[in-house]
Amino acid sequence: MDERKQSGNGIPLLQLRDLVVEYYTRSGVVRAVDSVDLDIYKGEVVGLVGESGCGKSTLGMALLRLVRSPGKITSGKILFKGKDILTLSENAMRDLRGPEISMIFQDPMTSLDPLQRIDDHFVESIRAHDKHISKEDAIKRAAELFDLLGIAPDRLQDYPHQLSGGMRQRVMIGLALALDADLIVADEPTTSLDVLVEAQFLDLLKDLRRRYNMTLILITHNIGIVAELADRVAVMYAGEIVELGDAGPLFAEPLHPYTDALLGSVPNIKLDEELKIMGGQPPDLLDPPAGCRFHPRCPYAMDRCREEEPPWQEIQPGHWAACWLYAEGKRETLHG
Amino acid sequence: MSLRSYIITRILMTIPMLLVLVTLVFFILRVMPGDPVLAMMRPGTPKAYLNELRHEMGLDKPIMVQYVDYLWDLARGRLGTSLAPVRGRPVAKDLWAKFPATLELSLTSFLITIIVGVSTGAYAAYKRRSAADYTFRLYSIIIYAIPVFWLGLMFQLIFGVYLHWLPVAGRIDDLALAPKTITGMYLLDSVLTGNWPSFVNAAKHLILPSVTLGLYLSGIFTRLTRSNMLNSLRQDFVTAARARGISENRVVVRHALKNAFIPILTMMGLQFALLLAGAVLTESTFSWPGLGRFLVERIGYRDFPSIQGTVAFFAILVAVVSLLVDILYAYLDPRIRY
Numbered sequence: 047m048d049e050r051k052q053s054g055n056g057i058p059l060l061q062l063r064d065l066v067v068e069y070y071t072r073s074g075v076v077r078a079v080d081s082v083d084l085d086i087y088k089g090e091v092v093g094l095v096g097e098s099g100c101g102k103s104t105l106g107m108a109l110l111r112l113v114r115s116p117g118k119i120t121s122g123k124i125l126f127k128g129k130d131i132l133t134l135s136e137n138a139m140r141d142l143r144g145p146e147i148s149m150i151f152q153d154p155m156t157s158l159d160p161l162q163r164i165d166d167h168f169v170e171s172i173r174a175h176d177k178h179i180s181k182e183d184a185i186k187r188a189a190e191l192f193d194l195l196g197i198a199p200d201r202l203q204d205y206p207h208q209l210s211g212g213m214r215q216r217v218m219i220g221l222a223l224a225l226d227a228d229l230i231v232a233d234e235p236t237t238s239l240d241v242l243v244e245a246q247f248l249d250l251l252k253d254l255r256r257r258y259n260m261t262l263i264l265i266t267h268n269i270g271i272v273a274e275l276a277d278r279v280a281v282m283y284a285g286e287i288v289e290l291g292d293a294g295p296l297f298a299e300p301l302h303p304y305t306d307a308l309l310g311s312v313p314n315i316k317l318d319e320e321l322k323i324m325g326g327q328p329p330d331l332l333d334p335p336a337g338c339r340f341h342p343r344c345p346y347a348m349d350r351c352r353e354e355e356p357p358w359q360e361i362q363p364g365h366w367a368a369c370w371l372y373a374e375g376k377r378e379t380l381h382g
Numbered sequence: 383m384s385l386r387s388y389i390i391t392r393i394l395m396t397i398p399m400l401l402v403l404v405t406l407v408f409f410i411l412r413v414m415p416g417d418p419v420l421a422m423m424r425p426g427t428p429k430a431y432l433n434e435l436r437h438e439m440g441l442d443k444p445i446m447v448q449y450v451d452y453l454w455d456l457a458r459g460r461l462g463t464s465l466a467p468v469r470g471r472p473v474a475k476d477l478w479a480k481f482p483a484t485l486e487l488s489l490t491s492f493l494i495t496i497i498v499g500v501s502t503g504a505y506a507a508y509k510r511r512s513a514a515d516y517t518f519r520l521y522s523i524i525i526y527a528i529p530v531f532w533l534g535l536m537f538q539l540i541f542g543v544y545l546h547w548l549p550v551a552g553r554i555d556d557l558a559l560a561p562k563t564i565t566g567m568y569l570l571d572s573v574l575t576g577n578w579p580s581f582v583n584a585a586k587h588l589i590l591p592s593v594t595l596g597l598y599l600s601g602i603f604t605r606l607t608r609s610n611m612l613n614s615l616r617q618d619f620v621t622a623a624r625a626r627g628i629s630e631n632r633v634v635v636r637h638a639l640k641n642a643f644i645p646i647l648t649m650m651g652l653q654f655a656l657l658l659a660g661a662v663l664t665e666s667t668f669s670w671p672g673l674g675r676f677l678v679e680r681i682g683y684r685d686f687p688s689i690q691g692t693v694a695f696f697a698i699l700v701a702v703v704s705l706l707v708d709i710l711y712a713y714l715d716p717r718i719r720y
């Protein structure tokens with residue numbers, strides 16, 4: 047990653063700066079994404095992992111400015127190719143959705159309009175962004191993509207319910223590719239697929255990223271998928287990114303106790319302590335704990351953790367974490 | 383199941399329903415006080431004469447014999463002849479003559495119902511919790527709670543009596559103005575024959591009754607559309623379409639509304655019976671010479687065959703429409719194949 051940063055590859059494709067997304071619910075304001083900073087570079091696959099409810103999908107939807115009501119992006123910047131998309135008009139934003147940033151959703155069963163044939167999905171999407179492309183050309187394009195995705199092109203005339211789950215998810219990828227998206231956000235793309243189909247789908251993703259130098263944000267709570275695909279990993283906890291680094295080092299030597307617990311790699315602590323780590327619920331985002339949000343579940347929590355928010359620090363080159371252990375110079379606690 | 387066998391099954395399933403209905407009507411008519419002879423004759427007519435008439439009409443036969451005769455006729459598609467006011471006139475002929483007026487009123491009303499109901503419901507859902515949403519929801523409750531004849535009377539008062547904008551009764555000012563009969567529906571016939579004056583005149587007559595009936599039924603569709611639309615706006619494919627940069631209009635109409643429309647369509651079949659019931663009341667309010675008014679008039683005469691015939695005709699109509707709706711449903715929703 048460092049190389050990329052320094053190789054004059056220019057500015058990152060996507061830069062999140064202090065991004066805050068809040069849901070205005072009856073019972074109060076839920077800060078689902080809290081002051082997130084993140085850079086995504088062209089051609090990389092970044093895994094975004096974290097427990098259910100930590101704000102991964104909300105972050106993904108924020109990139110398209112499609113956070114569901116009652117959610118709102120309340121502050122921060124989303125710079126895409128250097129331009130803040132939060133200042134764009136709704137029309138300009140629409141031009142961006144698809145050709146620039148594309149999204150693949152968790153459930154391919156429900157992400158396609160059941161009353162619309164697959165080819166019409168392609169025609170509609172392609173022509174929404176370029177009226178000069180004829181229907182025939184759009185279908186031809188779709189057929190080529192189907193070939194690439196390993197689906198017989200005659201399935202284009204099918205309705206969504208006639209395709210299997212795996213095929214539908216391929217169609218979703220195909221729709222993103224048809225528009226030549228620069229950044230694809232995939233939110234739990236394999237969760238609803240069975241293991242075999244999941245493996246095929248991951249192979250396809252790997253193949254596509256090689257072929258297209260695809261930039262992908264892969265949202266998942268399946269660490270295995272991230273390990274297989276991601277160049278870098280961002281770990282989210284209770285609306286915040288708590289650790290970020292290249293996949294290899296992060297998996298081998300996680301810096302943040304939460305990541306450590308998430309990976310289940312807790313070699314030098316006793317079993318009862320391990321249970322203490324895994325136990326507990328993620329905090330209520332309506333009223334998150336003061337200081338480090340992880341402190342009620344953290345086996346290393348110190349007094350300071352309960353009062354002050356830990357700083358976001360680059361502990362090793364390209365490997366960031368927000369944890370007091372490092373400010374206090376107690377690194378050895380985690381990795382003896 | 384093929385579509386054909388589905389249709390045949392559906393038709394067969396209608397038969398018991400129809401049988402129950404005509405049986406009920408048959409016996410209710412005969413236990414109700416009054417009979418055609420009494421209804422026809424002045425009070426004080428000699429009893430012997432009345433009985434003679436009853437004998438002629440076959441009303442003195444045992445009721446079970448009358449019932450079996452009736453069913454036998456019905457099974458052969460014979461609706462019998464009128465007892466009063468014109469004895470011996472074939473019921474089928476009357477039904478056939480009155481039907482186009484009812485059909486014209488029903489179709490126009492239904493069009494108004496759908497346009498008003500679906501657009502208000504869809505808009506309310508799209509602008510959920512806005513002033514428009516609350517207004518349309520209130521509208522849907524009030525319009526449904528108002529008796530349809532009262533609504534009709536109010537329209538007659540306002541647009542007919544006070545403002546003199548529109549006629550309040552009948553289908554046309556002068557029968558001489560009526561277009562050449564093709565379908566029997568004045569509006570359609572005047573278009574088909576290019577008869578402009580008759581079109582304008584017929585349209586003016588049609589406005590108040592069809593708006594009355596159309597608005598009355600629209601409340602149900604406002605609510606139905608709203609709830610289905612809320613549901614379909616929440617669906618992933620709507621978000622996914624937005625995420626591909628499809629225009630908001632298209633997302634809402636072509637994806638959300640179209641999907642919301644499928645359950646609405648089912649409801650339409652069910653509402654058709656209500657439409658006919660509403661038509662009966664509206665026709666009476668506006669002296670609209672259709673089947674509804676015919677039915678009410680013949681109830682006054684205790685003209686049993688006409689009443690039975692009209693009810694059976696309505697029932698068959700409802701069955702046919704719900705079958706058509708089902709076929710349309712299968713056509714629109716690719717997931718359903720019979």
Ligand SMILES: Nc1ncnc2c1ncn2[C@@H]1O[C@H](COP(=O)(O)OP(=O)(O)OP(=O)(O)O)[C@@H](O)[C@H]1O
Binds near residue numbers: 098100101102115
């Ligand atoms: N429509 C909503 N209204 C209110 N709160 C919401 C809404 N959607 C999400 N939230 C809240 O925002 C937080 C983040 O939700 P989000 O769906 O982004 O989490 P996630 O990490 O994607 O979880 P999962 O792994 O289950 O998909 C949750 O705590 C949730 O309570």
Ligand code: SF4
Binds near residue numbers: 302351
């Ligand atoms: S800051 Fe403290 S509580 Fe938070 S993860 Fe680090 S050690 Fe645990």
Ligand SMILES: [Mg+2]
Binds near residue numbers: 102
């Ligand atoms: Mg999610």
